[in-house]
Amino acid sequence: METDSKLIVILGPTASGKTGLSLKLAKKFHGEIISADSRQIYKGMDIGSGKVTKKEMGKIPHYLLDVASPRQRFTVAQYQKIALKAVRHIHQKGGLPILVGGTGFYIQSIADGVVIPEVKPDWKLRQKLAKIPLPELVKQLQMLDPARAGIIDQNNPRRVVRALELALKLGSPVPALQQRDMGFKNLILGIKKSPKELKILIAKRLKIRLKNDAMIKEVKNLRKILSWKRLEEFGLEYRYVAQYLQNKITKEEMIKIIKKESEHYAKRQMTWFKRDQRIHWIKTQKQAENLLKNFLKK
RNA sequence: GGGCGUGUGGCUGAGCAGCAAAGGCAACAGACUGUAAAUCUGUCGGGGUUUCCCCUUCGUAGGUGCAAGUCCUACCGCGCCCA
Numbered sequence: 001m002e003t004d005s006k007l008i009v010i011l012g013p014t015a016s017g018k019t020g021l022s023l024k025l026a027k028k029f030h031g032e033i034i035s036a037d038s039r040q041i042y043k044g045m046d047i048g049s050g051k052v053t054k055k056e057m058g059k060i061p062h063y064l065l066d067v068a069s070p071r072q073r074f075t076v077a078q079y080q081k082i083a084l085k086a087v088r089h090i091h092q093k094g095g096l097p098i099l100v101g102g103t104g105f106y107i108q109s110i111a112d113g114v115v116i117p118e119v120k121p122d123w124k125l126r127q128k129l130a131k132i133p134l135p136e137l138v139k140q141l142q143m144l145d146p147a148r149a150g151i152i153d154q155n156n157p158r159r160v161v162r163a164l165e166l167a168l169k170l171g172s173p174v175p176a177l178q179q180r181d182m183g184f185k186n187l188i189l190g191i192k193k194s195p196k197e198l199k200i201l202i203a204k205r206l207k208i209r210l211k212n213d214a215m216i217k218e219v220k221n222l223r224k225i226l227s228w229k230r231l232e233e234f235g236l237e238y239r240y241v242a243q244y245l246q247n248k249i250t251k252e253e254m255i256k257i258i259k260k261e262s263e264h265y266a267k268r269q270m271t272w273f274k275r276d277q278r279i280h281w282i283k284t285q286k287q288a289e290n291l292l293k294n295f296l297k298k
Numbered sequence: 299g300g301g302c303g304u305g306u307g308g309c310u311g312a313g314c315a316g317c318a319a320a321g322g323c324a325a326c327a328g329a330c331u332g333u334a335a336a337u338c339u340g341u342c343g344g345g346g347u348u349u350c351c352c353c354u355u356c357g358u359a360g361g362u363g364c365a366a367g368u369c370c371u372a373c374c375g376c377g378c379c380c381a
Contacts, residue, residue: 014335156329237335
């Protein structure tokens with residue numbers, strides 16, 4: 001079985017069962033799991049992010065969990081570096097790396113080797129820019145990098161600011177999107193679930209997370225080292241549990257909103273995934289296994 | 299029985315006599331070059347030859363206006379107060 005140049009990707013919307021499937025496939029195919037989840041990255045964010053437990057992991061090595069403090073902002077570029085290292089490491093060991101997660105951008109950074117411009121976020125600069133009205137920023141960008149200005153979403157302050165940041169630091173237009181050959185072949189599996197199924201799964205999962213106030217306690221713990229604002233930045237469970245703990249919403253409202261927002265999130269994920277024609281959409285574990293077998297034979 | 303108030307698109311909720319009718323929610327679609335569970339956009343009564351035209355809408359029925367969701371009358375439903 002030739003695995004030293006291959007990568008399995010398991011993706012899908014939130015609550016679709018990625019973790020479970022990845023564990024089973026890892027066991028069966030001597031795989032090692034690399035998380036591609038922008039929240040599981042952080043220490044202390046376990047229940048709300050749906051992180052695998054030690055017990056579930058068993059002997060299967062996992063990477064890219066708990067690699068950052070939630071006090072610091074983690075980014076795709078950092079993710080790309082560490083995750084790539086993990087892939088290489090597994091390859092060297094003769095194992096099969098399985099990239100698992102729902103963060104499309106993170107997956108893309110590994111599976112497609114997107115080249116991210118080497119300009120670190122300058123938070124001071126961003127703070128400064130945040131005070132300037134958006135139309136002003138857009139005008140500046142149009143002068144510095146007209147091509148970029150035409151491409152990006154001019155209504156999205158976050159995008160405009162980053163584009164400006166690049167233009168200012170680079171002193172030249174942002175190069176067109178580049179992809180680097182990562183040197184390995186991908187098999188991308190997507191877990192297919194209908195919106196109705198997801199809705200049920202999301203509700204079920206939330207109930208479990210809320211059991212014995214486990215998730216509430218988790219957020220309370222995080223609050224010891226994080227501001228409410230930071231906590232709310234994380235979105236979904238973290239955002240709305242934080243709002244609940246601040247008495248901004250009732251518990252019933254919190255539950256309702258988390259469900260609804262998770263459904264929205266699942267939809268956004270699917271919008272991202274839909275455009276990738278390489279994804280093999282599967283319904284069962286058996287389908288995944290068959291695809292994997294074939295892939296590994298080649 | 300009397301007084302006051304209210305009835306708007308799937309929901310919520312604005313609405314000055316010139317409106318297919320603000321905003322919010324939901325729904326549907328989409329973007330994504332170091333915050334990506336974040337951030338942002340479009341559509342959203344129906345139809346068409348779709349930067350414009352037509353039709354049908356604001357509890358029901360009449361009425362007054364060139365023109366009515368907006369004014370008047372009656373009726374029906376809902377709410378509060380007095381009996």
